[in-house]
Amino acid sequence: MLEVKDLHVTVEGKEILKGLSLTINPGEVHAIMGPNGAGKSTLSAVIAGKDGYEVTSGTITFEGKDVLEMDIEERACAGLLLGFQYPVEIPGVKNIYLLKAALNAQRAARGEDEMPAPEFMKLVREKIKFMKMDSSFLQRAVNEGFSGGEKKRNEILQMLLLQPKLAMLDEIDSGLDIDAMKVVADGVNSLRDANRAILMVTHYQRLLDHIVPDVVHVLVDGRIVKTGGKDLALELESRGYEWVLEESAA
Numbered sequence: 001m002l003e004v005k006d007l008h009v010t011v012e013g014k015e016i017l018k019g020l021s022l023t024i025n026p027g028e029v030h031a032i033m034g035p036n037g038a039g040k041s042t043l044s045a046v047i048a049g050k051d052g053y054e055v056t057s058g059t060i061t062f063e064g065k066d067v068l069e070m071d072i073e074e075r076a077c078a079g080l081l082l083g084f085q086y087p088v089e090i091p092g093v094k095n096i097y098l099l100k101a102a103l104n105a106q107r108a109a110r111g112e113d114e115m116p117a118p119e120f121m122k123l124v125r126e127k128i129k130f131m132k133m134d135s136s137f138l139q140r141a142v143n144e145g146f147s148g149g150e151k152k153r154n155e156i157l158q159m160l161l162l163q164p165k166l167a168m169l170d171e172i173d174s175g176l177d178i179d180a181m182k183v184v185a186d187g188v189n190s191l192r193d194a195n196r197a198i199l200m201v202t203h204y205q206r207l208l209d210h211i212v213p214d215v216v217h218v219l220v221d222g223r224i225v226k227t228g229g230k231d232l233a234l235e236l237e238s239r240g241y242e243w244v245l246e247e248s249a250a
């Protein structure tokens with residue numbers, strides 16, 4: 001589904017990704033772990049097509065298409081979506097309008113008509129209930145005054161509506177209490193499907209107790225230095241990252 005090959009990325013003249021390769025198949029959940037500043041957020045941002053990143057060499061293909069030739073909207077419409085891809089706060093724009101606009105942009109790109117308002121409202125109500133969110137969220141300006149946990153729930157709500165083929169989630173566990181993390185994890189788990197893949201960036205193993213990954217990668221200094229199964233996350237939690245570095249240098 002997604003193939004990243006020998007990717008080199010520079011931000012403001014500094015090389016951040018230094019030859020990163022990654023293959024994700026449909027149905028798989030991949031976790032990217034690694035120390036601060038390793039390049040984890042850079043990776044998901046580059047795949048999504050955010051501005052400010054220069055790909056100096058390497059390739060990214062998604063369902064056989066050259067992702068680097070597509071702009072951020074085209075990528076989103078093709079099913080490549082990063083949580084919080086949309087601005088963190090949009091003063092004055094009601095959440096419901098953003099959700100509706102995003103859904104209809106996706107439908108338009110597929111040559112489909114807008115979703116009729118009653119159908120949209122029914123769908124949104126179902127999803128916000130699932131995310132244990134209050135319907136008043138829909139009438140508030142996007143993320144304005146939302147707590148950290150509310151923002152994360154809203155991010156997953158957007159994913160549940162847009163149903164991306166590859167959902168990328170960057171540190172959805174940061175700032176969440178246990179109950180909120182369970183709701184967020186339930187939302188992500190409900191996205192799991194044989195035709196969909198999920199790429200999760202996380203610092204901490206605890207999220208992976210709730211969203212059990214198929215594959216765990218360790219990203220250090222711009223490269224994936226180790227790949228394993230879910231047990232690798234447990235090992236990292238108890239041993240840190242140093243040993244992986246030593247092992248990969250040997």
Ligand code: ADP
Nearest residue numbers: 011012016035036037038039040041042043052
């Ligand atoms: P991680 O998510 O693994 O903590 P990031 O991908 O956010 O790491 O950052 C990797 C490195 O790139 C860091 O050294 C960070 O300072 C740098 N970096 C990321 N984004 C920018 C930017 N917009 N401008 C300058 N440096 C950046």
Ligand code: MG
Nearest residue numbers: 037038039040
């Ligand atoms: Mg990083």
Ligand code: MG
Nearest residue numbers: 040041042170
């Ligand atoms: Mg990050």
